[in-house]
Amino acid sequence: KLLDFGLARAFAPEAPEPDLSRSPTLTTDPNVPGVISGTVPYMSPEQARGGEIDKRTDIWAFGCVLYEMLSGRRAFAGGTAAETFAAIFELDPDWGLLPPKTPNNVRELLRRCTQKDRNRRLRDAGDARIELDETLSGQTRDLLESNPRRSLLRRLAIPLAGVAAAAALLVAVYRIARPRAAAPAPGVRQLAVLPFRNLIGTGEGELMGLGMADTVSARLSNVPGLQVVTPRAAVEAAMQDSDFVRVAKKLGATTLLSGSLQREKESFRITYRLVDASGRQIAIQTVEGSELFALQDRVADGVIRDLVLRRTSRRTPTPSGLDTVSDQERYLQAIGLLQRYDRRDNVERAMGILQALEAEKPASALVKAALGRAALAMFDFTKERSWADRALKSADAARALDPGLPEVDVVRGETMLKTGRAKEAVEVFRSSIAAQPGNVVALLGLGRASESAGDDAAAEAAFKRAAELQPSFAVFNQLGALYYDRGRWDQAADMFRRAGRVAPDSYRAFSNLGGTETMRCNFGSAIEAFRKAIELQPNNPSAASNLGLTQLWMGQFSQAVLSLERAERISPGDYRIWGNLGDAYRGVSGMNAKSTEAYSRSIALARGQLRLNPHDAEAMSFIATGLARTGHAAEASEETRKALAIDNKDPNLLADAAIVAALDHRPSDSFDWLRKAVGAGYCRAILLRQPEFASLRDNAEFRSIIAAPHNAAGP
Numbered sequence: 001k002l003l004d005f006g007l008a009r010a011f012a013p014e015a016p017e018p019d020l021s022r023s024p025t026l027t028t029d030p031n032v033p034g035v036i037s038g039t040v041p042y043m044s045p046e047q048a049r050g051g052e053i054d055k056r057t058d059i060w061a062f063g064c065v066l067y068e069m070l071s072g073r074r075a076f077a078g079g080t081a082a083e084t085f086a087a088i089f090e091l092d093p094d095w096g097l098l099p100p101k102t103p104n105n106v107r108e109l110l111r112r113c114t115q116k117d118r119n120r121r122l123r124d125a126g127d128a129r130i131e132l133d134e135t136l137s138g139q140t141r142d143l144l145e146s147n148p149r150r151s152l153l154r155r156l157a158i159p160l161a162g163v164a165a166a167a168a169l170l171v172a173v174y175r176i177a178r179p180r181a182a183a184p185a186p187g188v189r190q191l192a193v194l195p196f197r198n199l200i201g202t203g204e205g206e207l208m209g210l211g212m213a214d215t216v217s218a219r220l221s222n223v224p225g226l227q228v229v230t231p232r233a234a235v236e237a238a239m240q241d242s243d244f245v246r247v248a249k250k251l252g253a254t255t256l257l258s259g260s261l262q263r264e265k266e267s268f269r270i271t272y273r274l275v276d277a278s279g280r281q282i283a284i285q286t287v288e289g290s291e292l293f294a295l296q297d298r299v300a301d302g303v304i305r306d307l308v309l310r311r312t313s314r315r316t317p318t319p320s321g322l323d324t325v326s327d328q329e330r331y332l333q334a335i336g337l338l339q340r341y342d343r344r345d346n347v348e349r350a351m352g353i354l355q356a357l358e359a360e361k362p363a364s365a366l367v368k369a370a371l372g373r374a375a376l377a378m379f380d381f382t383k384e385r386s387w388a389d390r391a392l393k394s395a396d397a398a399r400a401l402d403p404g405l406p407e408v409d410v411v412r413g414e415t416m417l418k419t420g421r422a423k424e425a426v427e428v429f430r431s432s433i434a435a436q437p438g439n440v441v442a443l444l445g446l447g448r449a450s451e452s453a454g455d456d457a458a459a460e461a462a463f464k465r466a467a468e469l470q471p472s473f474a475v476f477n478q479l480g481a482l483y484y485d486r487g488r489w490d491q492a493a494d495m496f497r498r499a500g501r502v503a504p505d506s507y508r509a510f511s512n513l514g515g516t517e518t519m520r521c522n523f524g525s526a527i528e529a530f531r532k533a534i535e536l537q538p539n540n541p542s543a544a545s546n547l548g549l550t551q552l553w554m555g556q557f558s559q560a561v562l563s564l565e566r567a568e569r570i571s572p573g574d575y576r577i578w579g580n581l582g583d584a585y586r587g588v589s590g591m592n593a594k595s596t597e598a599y600s601r602s603i604a605l606a607r608g609q610l611r612l613n614p615h616d617a618e619a620m621s622f623i624a625t626g627l628a629r630t631g632h633a634a635e636a637s638e639e640t641r642k643a644l645a646i647d648n649k650d651p652n653l654l655a656d657a658a659i660v661a662a663l664d665h666r667p668s669d670s671f672d673w674l675r676k677a678v679g680a681g682y683c684r685a686i687l688l689r690q691p692e693f694a695s696l697r698d699n700a701e702f703r704s705i706i707a708a709p710h711n712a713a714g715p
Helices: 055-071 081-090 104-113 125-137 139-145 163-169 203-219 231-240 244-251 292-306 325-339 344-360 365-382 385-401 406-418 422-435 440-452 456-469 473-485 489-502 507-519 523-536 541-553 557-570 575-586 592-612 617-629 633-646 651-663 667-679 684-689 691-696 700-707
Strands: 189-198 226-228 255-264 267-276 281-289
Touching: 055 104, 055 125, 081 255, 081 267, 081 281, 104 125, 189 203, 189 231, 189 244, 203 231, 203 255, 203 292, 203 325, 231 244, 231 325, 244 255, 244 489, 267 292, 281 292, 292 325, 325 344, 325 365, 344 365, 365 385, 365 406, 385 406, 385 592, 406 422, 406 440, 422 440, 440 456, 440 473, 456 473, 473 489, 473 507, 489 507, 507 523, 507 541, 523 541, 541 557, 541 575, 541 684, 557 575, 575 592, 575 617, 592 617, 617 633, 617 651, 633 651, 651 667, 651 684, 651 691, 667 684, 667 691, 667 700, 684 691, 684 700
Parallel strands: 189 226, 189 255
Antiparallel strands: 255 267, 267 281
C-alpha cells in the first residue's frame, strides 16, 4: 500500500519615523571598552554594548547605510535611543522594504553585513566591493539600463574607517524608489505567531520562546477578524525557514507576529513585531514586567490594537496555581519542548517538568491539559495503551478544573480517534468547534474522525472549512488524503499540488503527489515525484516505500527490493512496509523464504496495531493479504470481512479483497471485488500486474472489468 498522506498534524498606527538629522550621537572615547560611542541607528550590537570594536563594526555600519539608501528607511529604528538599541539587539531589518528588483546578491550582502554575531559578519570591505562589482557586471546592468535616470554604482576603492566614510562612499549608490505599502488584506487576517527569539542566553530561554508561540496564539484565539494559524505549523515553518515571506506563504498567513524575550534580573522584556505577508513592518512594540503570563496578555492586547481589532470578551489565561515566575517559566519550557513533539527526548523532558509542576500545583488546569498532550505524544512513540489512558485522564481532570480550556477537547478527541473510538471523537471535536468555531486543529480532527466513522460528506465539509480558515500546507494535505482514500485521484492530485505550491520544499507534498500519480497509472510522473521527495528528505520511509511499490508494479523487482529495504531500515516497525517488502521479494527468484518472513513480520506488527485501535481497517487488510499469500486463505477471508465491515469504500481494501478471494479459489467473489475496486478508481494497470490474478487473465469477465472505462465497472 502507498503510505503517508497526513498526516502531519497550527498600539496605534505606526508613528512617523524620526528625522535622520535628529539621531542621537554619543561622543566619548571610542577605544575604551565599556564606553558607548557612535551614532545610535548605525551602531553594531557590540558597539552599542560598549564592547571592543574592529573593522567588522564598520561593516555593520556600511550595511545599515546601504539598506537605508535602497529602502529609504533605517535598518534599525525607534522613537527613542532606547527603542533603537532594542531594535539593534533584537530585530532584523525589514527586508520587505527593499525594492522588489533588488538583486539577490545585494540582499545577501546586506544580510551578511548586519549579522548580530560579528563572527558571522562579512569579514572585509574588499569582499563587499567584489559582490557589488559582480552585481554591476551581471544582473544589475539590465536594472540600471532600464531606467536612465538612475546613476551607476561607483566602485568602492578603499577600506571603511567609520560611519562617515561609509556614507561618503555610498553617496553615488543608485536609489530605487520604494514601493507603496500594500493595502490591508480584506476580511479575516490569517495570523501566524512565530517562536520568540531567545535573548536570555540559556537553553531554558530558547524553550520559553518556543512555548510562547503556543501560549500567545491561545491568547489571540476567538478575536473577531483574526484567524490564528496552528502553533505547531507556525513553529515548524519558522524552524525550517527564516524568510518571513516564504513562511507566510507556506502557512497561508497574511500577518506574522515575531518577537524576542529578554531578562534583566527579576524583570522580563518582550519586544514584538508585526509584519505582513510581503515582509513589510506593521508595528513594533516593547513591554516589560516581572510576570510572564501578564506580559503575554499585554502583547496580545497590543496586537489587537495594532491590527485595529477588538475583543468581544476576554478570558484571563492565567489560572490559579501558576502564579509565581518560576511556575510560569517551567510551564513555558514544557510547552516549548512539546512544540517538537517529533522528538521523544523532548516529550519525556516535558513530561518530567509537568509532573513536578502537577505535584506542586495540583489545581492547575493548564498543567493537567499539557500533561494530556505529552501523554498523547508518548502514546504515538510507544503505542502503549497506558499512555492513551493517561492522556484521557489528564484531559478530563483539566476539563473538570476549567471547562473552557480549548486544547482539552482536542486531546480527548485525538486520543479517542487513535484508539478506535471514532464516533465518540466526532462528538468531542464538534463540542470543541462549538466553543471555538475557528479552531482549525479541531476541524482537522473532526474531518479525520468523520472519515473513520464512515461519514465522508461530513469529513469533506470539515476539511473544506479548515481550508477556508487556514489555506495552508497541512490543511490541503489532509483534504487531499481524504480524496485519495476515496479514489478521487484528480481532486487528490490538485490538493497535493496546492500543498506543494505553498510549501515547495516539503517532501511530503511530493511523496503524496507521487502516490496519487501511481494510482492514476502515471508511473513515470510518480517515480519523478518520489525521487524529488527523497532528495528533499533522504530519511523519508514513506517516499522510499512508495517508490519501491511503484517500481514493483512497473516490473522493476530488483530496484523495488532495494527501495523497500531502505524504507524498512528507516522505519522497521511499520507493518505496511514489511507487507510491501514481502510483495517485492516474491518477484525476485530465490527470495521466497524472505518473502514469507516479511509477511509474517507484517502480520505481527499489524496485530499489534489492532490492539491499540481495534477498528483499523487497513491493518486488518494487511493481515488478510499476508495470510492469503502465505497459505492461510480461510483465515484471511475472515480478516477481509472485518475490514470491509468498517470501510467498504477504500479502493485499496476492495482490491485486497479481490486478491484474497482469488487465492481462496473464489473467482466469482474476486470478480465482484475487482469490479468494485475499479469502480472506486483503482488503477487497472496495477491489477493486471498482480500475480494473484494470473489464472483469471484469460477469463472474459476479468478482461471486461479491466477494460471498462473508469466508474463503468461498478455495480
